[in-house]
Amino acid sequence: QAVGDPMILEPRPWSTKLGYPVAFKPYGQPSPFEANLQRRQSPGLTQTTQASVSFAPLQGFFGIITPSGLHFERHHQGWVDVDPEQHRLMVNGMVEEAKVYTMDDLMRLPSVSRIHFIECGANTGMEWGNAAVPTVQYTHGMLSCCEFTGVPLKVLLDDCGADIKNAQFVLAEGNDGSSMTRTISMEAALDDVLVAWGMNGEMLRPENGYPLRLVVPGVQGVSWVKWLRRIEVGDKPWNSKDEASHYVDMMPDGIHRQYTSIQECKSVITSPSGGQALMGKGFYNVSGLAWSGRGKIKQVDVSFDAGRNWKTARLETPVLDKCLTRFNIDWVWDGSPVILQSRATDSTGFVQPRYRQLREVRGTRSTYHNNAIQSWQVAQSGEVFNVQMD
Numbered sequence: 001q002a003v004g005d006p007m008i009l010e011p012r013p014w015s016t017k018l019g020y021p022v023a024f025k026p027y028g029q030p031s032p033f034e035a036n037l038q039r040r041q042s043p044g045l046t047q048t049t050q051a052s053v054s055f056a057p058l059q060g061f062f063g064i065i066t067p068s069g070l071h072f073e074r075h076h077q078g079w080v081d082v083d084p085e086q087h088r089l090m091v092n093g094m095v096e097e098a099k100v101y102t103m104d105d106l107m108r109l110p111s112v113s114r115i116h117f118i119e120c121g122a123n124t125g126m127e128w129g130n131a132a133v134p135t136v137q138y139t140h141g142m143l144s145c146c147e148f149t150g151v152p153l154k155v156l157l158d159d160c161g162a163d164i165k166n167a168q169f170v171l172a173e174g175n176d177g178s179s180m181t182r183t184i185s186m187e188a189a190l191d192d193v194l195v196a197w198g199m200n201g202e203m204l205r206p207e208n209g210y211p212l213r214l215v216v217p218g219v220q221g222v223s224w225v226k227w228l229r230r231i232e233v234g235d236k237p238w239n240s241k242d243e244a245s246h247y248v249d250m251m252p253d254g255i256h257r258q259y260t261s262i263q264e265c266k267s268v269i270t271s272p273s274g275g276q277a278l279m280g281k282g283f284y285n286v287s288g289l290a291w292s293g294r295g296k297i298k299q300v301d302v303s304f305d306a307g308r309n310w311k312t313a314r315l316e317t318p319v320l321d322k323c324l325t326r327f328n329i330d331w332v333w334d335g336s337p338v339i340l341q342s343r344a345t346d347s348t349g350f351v352q353p354r355y356r357q358l359r360e361v362r363g364t365r366s367t368y369h370n371n372a373i374q375s376w377q378v379a380q381s382g383e384v385f386n387v388q389m390d
């Protein structure tokens with residue numbers, strides 16, 4: 001309402017006085033009016049708040065970068081404040097010379113910065129049987145995407161003379177109470193794995209592994225070991241507690257599948273999404289995120305009629321390897337109830353499955369690696385609900 005709007009006609013309080021001085025907040029904070037945008041726990045999901053997860057508010061993000069303070073968290077034994085002066089990284093096992101690096105030693109080495117997504121293997125895990133949680137924050141919020149800076153693991157393996165002819169694996173070990181350990185293939189270790197200290201241009205946040213974490217592009221979050229203290233080179237998988245009883249896929253025959261680490265092609269519409277409400281008929285920019293642990297996103301299609309017809313969305317640049325890709329598509333809502341879906345295709349040609357297709361292979365009793373097409377129902381009232389379509 002431009003005519004007679006007091007917000008235009010009358011000066012606002014902030015335009016009639018001196019503002020705050022520079023460096024009033026030496027480390028900047030979001031506007032107090034954005035206080036509702038927070039990472040959140042899912043009530044009742046875990047028995048303790050240390051062995052738990054907080055979900056990133058995907059519905060409130062633009063572009064592809066997750067603000068550091070809103071990166072999701074997943075800890076097995078709480079997060080810790082590690083003193084970088086006391087932190088060490090050891091590389092041992094099948095190497096010519098085992099070495100111990102300080103943070104200063106590591107940060108002198110040639111570093112690279114790359115943007116990658118991290119997704120917990122359990123993301124969307126509550127939805128295997130039925131639509132269970134109301135918002136995209138809870139269905140897909142164990143997902144973040146940042147620019148990570150660090151030294152390629154290959155540089156350290158070369159430095160220690162790793163026996164890369166005979167050793168096929170490395171073990172990464174964390175320095176928190178959970179002593180998280182994960183086996184990583186030598187192929188990945190020599191390819192794009194980073195020993196990282198930087199996140200979005202600053203040091204890692206404590207919750208995300210300060211001062212050192214492993215970045216394993218395309219692979220489930222559990223392998224991105226935080227507070228990284230040791231890399232062991234070996235010739236067989238370690239079958240540690242974190243890979244024998246956790247992060248295994250229950251298949252329909254009751255047998256667990258182990259070491260399925262790649263996060264397959266997936267997408268979700270973040271706006272509009274569950275828990276939001278449309279402001280009446282008319283134009284909307286439908287927007288969302290797509291990603292694949294196997295490469296780049298090639299195409300995203302959006303359906304406005306529960307998957308009967310599909311339209312190709314616009315991909316925002318940059319479109320990077322093993323990275324979130326933002327998609328947008330124009331939509332004019334006529335006010336009638338609809339079901340919105342997005343379907344991503346990656347550079348290998350893999351097409352994100354419908355629930356029916358995924359369940360045919362995987363059943364319904366799994367927790368991990370659910371990459372099915374998400375459906376949002378827009379009711380006549382404009383309210384948006386999480387529903388599941390076959």
Ligand code: MTE
Pocket residue numbers: 071072073074075076077119120121173174175176178179180207208209220221222223224225226227
């Ligand atoms: N590393 C250690 N040392 N301890 C942990 O509990 N959690 C893992 C992984 N690395 C974990 C860890 C899991 S299950 C995930 S999904 C990611 O860290 C989450 O990383 P984030 O907390 O930075 O989002």
